[in-house]
Amino acid sequence: MQLSEVRAVVTGGVSGLGLAVAEFLVANGGKVALFDLNAEKGAEAVAALGADKAAFFPTNVTDEAGVAANLAAAKDFLGGLNVTMNCAGILGAGRVLGREAAMPLANFQTTVMVNLVGSFNVAKAAAELMQHNEAGVDGERGIIINTASVAAYEGQIGQAAYSASKGGVVGMTLPMARELSRFGIRVMTIAPGVFWTPMVDGMPENVQQSLAASIPFPSRLGQPSDFAALVGHIIGNVYLNGETIRLDGATRLAPK
Numbered sequence: 001m002q003l004s005e006v007r008a009v010v011t012g013g014v015s016g017l018g019l020a021v022a023e024f025l026v027a028n029g030g031k032v033a034l035f036d037l038n039a040e041k042g043a044e045a046v047a048a049l050g051a052d053k054a055a056f057f058p059t060n061v062t063d064e065a066g067v068a069a070n071l072a073a074a075k076d077f078l079g080g081l082n083v084t085m086n087c088a089g090i091l092g093a094g095r096v097l098g099r100e101a102a103m104p105l106a107n108f109q110t111t112v113m114v115n116l117v118g119s120f121n122v123a124k125a126a127a128e129l130m131q132h133n134e135a136g137v138d139g140e141r142g143i144i145i146n147t148a149s150v151a152a153y154e155g156q157i158g159q160a161a162y163s164a165s166k167g168g169v170v171g172m173t174l175p176m177a178r179e180l181s182r183f184g185i186r187v188m189t190i191a192p193g194v195f196w197t198p199m200v201d202g203m204p205e206n207v208q209q210s211l212a213a214s215i216p217f218p219s220r221l222g223q224p225s226d227f228a229a230l231v232g233h234i235i236g237n238v239y240l241n242g243e244t245i246r247l248d249g250a251t252r253l254a255p256k
Helices: 016-027 039-049 064-078 105-130 160-183 205-213 224-236
Strands: 007-011 031-036 054-058 083-086 142-147 185-192 244-247
Touching: 007 016, 007 064, 007 105, 016 031, 016 039, 016 083, 016 224, 031 039, 031 064, 039 054, 054 064, 064 105, 083 105, 105 142, 105 160, 105 185, 142 160, 142 224, 160 185, 185 224, 224 244
Parallel strands: 007 031, 007 083, 031 054, 083 142, 142 185, 185 244
Antiparallel strands: none
16 A cells, blocks of 8 residues: 555644654645544644644544444545554553552553553444455455554553553454455554653653663664654555564563
């Protein structure tokens, strides 16, 4: 698929990795629909990207009916739908046994609902629309790209809920790709390592340097542009399917 042909829905699309993907796609001739909850940032993103190239749809990714309705509206705006990029997610940090009490079950459930169930909810609704697309090169009709985390493999203390949710995203990638192959829909997942975020930006410089030094090479935090560039390659390389790619500079998370 050529990037200029991309008609994409990006969840979590008004900030961080999602916004970087949206910026990359628009810069390469694509159109994007941004699914997120922050209307103010959504308006800012659309203004920066251009109202002819981007639109914002307030979306709770765990709302089945709401996601389906917004995908249909996004398809109308885009003039089609052939890429879905799941970037919406929450950290959900917390120890199983905290100082005061065990983790409330609701905390675990919320993290899994947003990160895992939300990703599945968007993916299955998007696939339902993509299956009717006209087939392109090699019979391709669309691609779904999910976001996991290296915490899916070596989660740290306090990441039980987060790691479980991201491990679920990794686990559903291959079976979903196998099932949707008959429609010409690819499914891929990216597992980013330690990336630059607004939270990191607020940390003391020595802490930032320590984080960067923990990355074997290059010894820096990942940039959203690194993530977006990989998304672009995945879209363009039709033979990438059913796989999770670690994007982490060879880092492996320590226990804490």
